[in-house]
Amino acid sequence: MSANLPIASGSFGDDPTLTFPDTPAPDGLQVAVLEAGDGPAVEAGDTIVVNYHGQIWGGGVFDSSFARGQTIAFPIGTGMVIAGWDDGLVGKAIGSRVLLSIPPEHGYGPRGVPQAGIGGEDTLVFVVDIVGVE
Numbered sequence: 001m002s003a004n005l006p007i008a009s010g011s012f013g014d015d016p017t018l019t020f021p022d023t024p025a026p027d028g029l030q031v032a033v034l035e036a037g038d039g040p041a042v043e044a045g046d047t048i049v050v051n052y053h054g055q056i057w058g059g060g061v062f063d064s065s066f067a068r069g070q071t072i073a074f075p076i077g078t079g080m081v082i083a084g085w086d087d088g089l090v091g092k093a094i095g096s097r098v099l100l101s102i103p104p105e106h107g108y109g110p111r112g113v114p115q116a117g118i119g120g121e122d123t124l125v126f127v128v129d130i131v132g133v134e
């Protein structure tokens with residue numbers, strides 16, 4: 001990996017724990033395939049089914065489908081989710097575990113999402129397991 005990214009515990013299907021480096025978040029969108037799947041590649045316009053863990057860089061968890069025990073499905077590559085997900089997940093194989101480090105300009109922008117505890121300058125880190133497509 002070119003950037004100094006967090007380390008995620010566990011394998012595909014496991015609720016991950018993130019260990020952050022003692023450095024600031026890297027610039028730009030960072031995408032690391034932690035475990036490559038052997039399914040077909042996700043295409044823009046697909047409705048993907050994922051499990052995910054979302055955490056602020058160096059901070060707390062703000063959302064986790066793992067914790068809820070339920071996957072979520074949504075269209076990818078069509079602007080229905082934050083740009084970091086659209087740009088970071090299209091082209092990845094089903095069955096992959098992907099780590100995304102998403103700066104504000106690829107996330108929720110300068111407004112953040114105050115009700116989720118996300119500030120306008122927060123870098124978001126997600127571990128996403130691509131379970132399938134619908």
